[in-house]
Amino acid sequence: MTRSKEPVAPALAALAGLLADETRAAFALALLDGRAWTAGELARWAGVAPSTASEHLGKLVAGGLLTEERQGRHRYVRLADARTAQLIEDLAAHAGPRAAEPPRTxxxxxxxxxxxxxxxxxxxxxxxxxxxxxxxxxxxxxxxxxxxxxxxxxxxxxxxxxxxxxxxxxxxxxxxxxxxxxxxxxxxxxxxxxxxxxxxxxxxxxxxxxxxxxxxxxxxxxxxxxxxxxxxxxxxx
Known part of the structure; x- marks a missing residue:
């Protein structure tokens, strides 16, 4: 296997991989509201099982895109900082809405x-x-x-x-x-x-x-x- 001569390439690939999953991307977009969400709230919003949400959130936290804190039984997550929010919004602007998929309801x-x-x-x-x-x-x-x-x-x-x-x-x-x-x-x-x-x-x-x-x-x-x-x-x- 060949290695990239660019030292930043592995980190860039890892970052891109974090958002390559639609559920994780949806979580990142939801958290652009600037507030902290519980894992359960994000799971219900994205329509996935709590265990699935927890797995995805773990990857986003480990990758540095989210921070988390626990209060009693609840686990709260939010975007890591303003730079992360800028990255998500810029990527969303670059991707743009899919005109071929009109609203379903x-x-x-x-x-x-x-x-x-x-x-x-x-x-x-x-x-x-x-x-x-x-x-x-x-x-x-x-x-x-x-x-x-x-x-x-x-x-x-x-x-x-x-x-x-x-x-x-x-x-x-x-x-x-x-x-x-x-x-x-x-x-x-x-x-x-x-x-x-x-x-x-x-x-x-x-x-x-x-x-x-x-x-x-x-x-x-x-x-x-x-x-x-x-x-x-x-x-x-």
């Missing part, structure tokens, strides 16, 4: 529509909602996209004036582009994207809907986004 169609309208991508907002916010920030000179994503001085003031605290510590970039897998355009991620998402949920501008990552803008959110960023309510529905 009305419920599945409704869930897909809700996810496309607005969702969380780990800890920031995505879908049409995320794109609308990104476009509005850019159009008002608060965010630059010409040389990569970066908040302008006016953008930093806007976050402060809006009461959205930006943690300026750690190695995470303040603003980062994340390719949206439904819109095929970049939305705002990084520290600023996470802070905006957290504020929107805490302030009641957005609420989670269903059991997945979908979110919707509330009437209070429509008013806030129009007042603060000039986004028309129709663009958020």
């Amino acid at each position: 009305l419920r599945e169609s409704s869930a897909g529509s809700a996810m496309a309208r607005g969702r969380t991508c780990y800890d920031h907002l995505a879908g049409r909602l995320g794109i609308a916010l990104t476009d509005a920030l850019t159009g008002r000179g608060l965010l630059r996209q010409d040389t990569g994503f970066a908040l302008t001085d006016a953008g930093l003031r806007w976050f402060g004036d809006t009461g959205i605290a930006l943690a300026r510590t750690g190695r995470r970039p303040l603003a980062r582009a994340c390719l949206d897998w439904t819109e095929r355009r970049p939305h705002l991620a990084g520290t600023a994207g996470a802070a905006l998402c957290r504020h929107a949920l805490d302030a009641g501008w957005c609420v989670r809907v269903g059991s997945r990552r979908a979110v919707k803008v509330t009437p209070a959110g429509e008013r806030a986004f129009e007042e603060l960023l000039g986004i028309e309510a129709t663009a958020l529905r």
Whole structure:
């Protein structure tokens, strides 16, 4: 058997193998909601036996894509970090939805529509909602996209004036582009994207809907986004 001359090749192959199974890929996508799930919740969501879920989760934890903690009888897992979430979202955007496989039920169609309208991508907002916010920030000179994503001085003031605290510590970039897998355009991620998402949920501008990552803008959110960023309510529905 020949060995690769690239020292990273074995690790890359092992990483790809972790997501080569559809159940493990489904688990990774579900965990993009940024929350911790129990093994049982993931098993029911993916429609697999608890023993099967446990086996797959063990591989994902051993491979470094997930972290786990135990509380009493329950085993909770979540994505390892923001870099892992970025990897999953980027791969999902590259793969894209399969147009040849339309929704099988009305419920599945409704869930897909809700996810496309607005969702969380780990800890920031995505879908049409995320794109609308990104476009509005850019159009008002608060965010630059010409040389990569970066908040302008006016953008930093806007976050402060809006009461959205930006943690300026750690190695995470303040603003980062994340390719949206439904819109095929970049939305705002990084520290600023996470802070905006957290504020929107805490302030009641957005609420989670269903059991997945979908979110919707509330009437209070429509008013806030129009007042603060000039986004028309129709663009958020």
